[in-house]
Amino acid sequence: MSAVDEAEQLLADLPAAPAVWCSGLRKRYRRRAAVDGVSFTVARGEVLGLLGPNGAGKTTVIKMLLGLVRPDAGDVLLLGRPGHDPRARARVGYLPELFRYQPWLTAAEVLTLHVRLAGTQVPPEERRACLAMVGLADRAGDRVGGFSKGMQQRLGLAVALVARPDLVILDEPTSALDPIGRADVRDLLLSLKERRVAVILNSHLIGEVERVCDRVVILDKGTVAASGTLEELLGQRELRMRLDGVTPEAEARLAATGRLSHTGDAYRVTLPPDHDEARVPDLITDLVGLGVRIHAVEPGRISLEERLLGILRGESS
Numbered sequence: 579m580s581a582v583d584e585a586e587q588l589l590a591d592l593p594a595a596p597a598v599w600c601s602g603l604r605k606r607y608r609r610r611a612a613v614d615g616v617s618f619t620v621a622r623g624e625v626l627g628l629l630g631p632n633g634a635g636k637t638t639v640i641k642m643l644l645g646l647v648r649p650d651a652g653d654v655l656l657l658g659r660p661g662h663d664p665r666a667r668a669r670v671g672y673l674p675e676l677f678r679y680q681p682w683l684t685a686a687e688v689l690t691l692h693v694r695l696a697g698t699q700v701p702p703e704e705r706r707a708c709l710a711m712v713g714l715a716d717r718a719g720d721r722v723g724g725f726s727k728g729m730q731q732r733l734g735l736a737v738a739l740v741a742r743p744d745l746v747i748l749d750e751p752t753s754a755l756d757p758i759g760r761a762d763v764r765d766l767l768l769s770l771k772e773r774r775v776a777v778i779l780n781s782h783l784i785g786e787v788e789r790v791c792d793r794v795v796i797l798d799k800g801t802v803a804a805s806g807t808l809e810e811l812l813g814q815r816e817l818r819m820r821l822d823g824v825t826p827e828a829e830a831r832l833a834a835t836g837r838l839s840h841t842g843d844a845y846r847v848t849l850p851p852d853h854d855e856a857r858v859p860d861l862i863t864d865l866v867g868l869g870v871r872i873h874a875v876e877p878g879r880i881s882l883e884e885r886l887l888g889i890l891r892g893e894s895s
């Protein structure tokens with residue numbers, strides 16, 4: 579084997595580079611820091627949810643990943659190549675937050691144009707299948723100027739997916755979609771996941787993120803407020819109860835089990851992450867012993883929405 583062959587073999591045997599690697603991203607607009615030291619990685623085939631309130635810096639991070647906004651500091655690798663390398667960009671599908679296609683083009687023409695821009699070739703039947711996948715099969719020949727906002731967003735998704743990307747970045751893909759359209763997008767994301775396509779999904783619809791994402795990065799005021807798998811972020815379990823006759827002793831007993839809150843007769847105890855199995859039955863036995871009347875006991879897991887609000891309010895757990 580020649581040295582070059584050997585080197586190529588070595589490279590081929592390396593694990594694939596992550597879909598996205600970014601480190602220390604910073605961006606200021608005038609005096610305001612829009613993004614202030616953001617780092618994260620997205621593995622191949624992983625679906626990452628980017629969450630956070632309006633103005634948190636989500637779109638700015640996405641634009642820096644894609645080289646559309648120049649970072650003041652920080653580094654980006656897409657699919658193992660520098661973010662500005664056209665060979666990396668050609669493997670990335672992008673749905674911008676705000677976009678408009680040339681209104682005189684038909685949906686099919688918009689796709690053809692973007693395939694050409696991506697520098698690849700996609701056979702016509704595959705382009706048609708892509709339009710069908712976003713529910714626009716029978717509108718292929720219609721001009722985009724007459725499309726509703728939701729239909730334009732569907733077309734935007736088709737554009738992001740048509741050139742067989744290895745990484746797809748979707749900035750608010752369902753903001754204009756009806757619930758059925760949203761369900762379609764969920765299915766679409768799951769099918770991308772099956773094909774090992776990596777996805778960054780920026781959505782304010784937390785339920786959507788919760789259903790499809792493997793991992794979540796929560797941005798707040800330009801920094802990463804929390805990140806992890808849903809399991810890590812939502813590992814906490816809680817106990818919801820309807821109680822009456824809660825004496826101060828009973829309340830102390832509840833508070834000893836976990837963080838306690840209540841409104842009226844609805845009590846909620848957040849259980850510690852590593853609580854033992856006897857904790858709940860022991861609590862119930864003791865409450866009965868203390869004369870509390872128990873109308874309902876419901877175990878649950880906190881939702882991503884509750885967790886997100888907690889993180890943004892600065893609660894540590």
Ligand SMILES: Nc1ncnc2c1ncn2[C@@H]1O[C@H](COP(=O)(O)OP(=O)(O)O)[C@@H](O)[C@H]1O
Nearest residue numbers: 607611612630631632633634635636637638639
């Ligand atoms: N082109 C720009 N010029 C000035 N400020 C900007 C620009 N783009 C974004 N910003 C500011 O950067 C912050 C983050 O914005 P953005 O990344 O769009 O947030 P998000 O997508 O999380 O809602 C906001 O305060 C916004 O006003």
Ligand SMILES: [Mg+2]
Nearest residue numbers: 636637638675
């Ligand atoms: Mg945005």
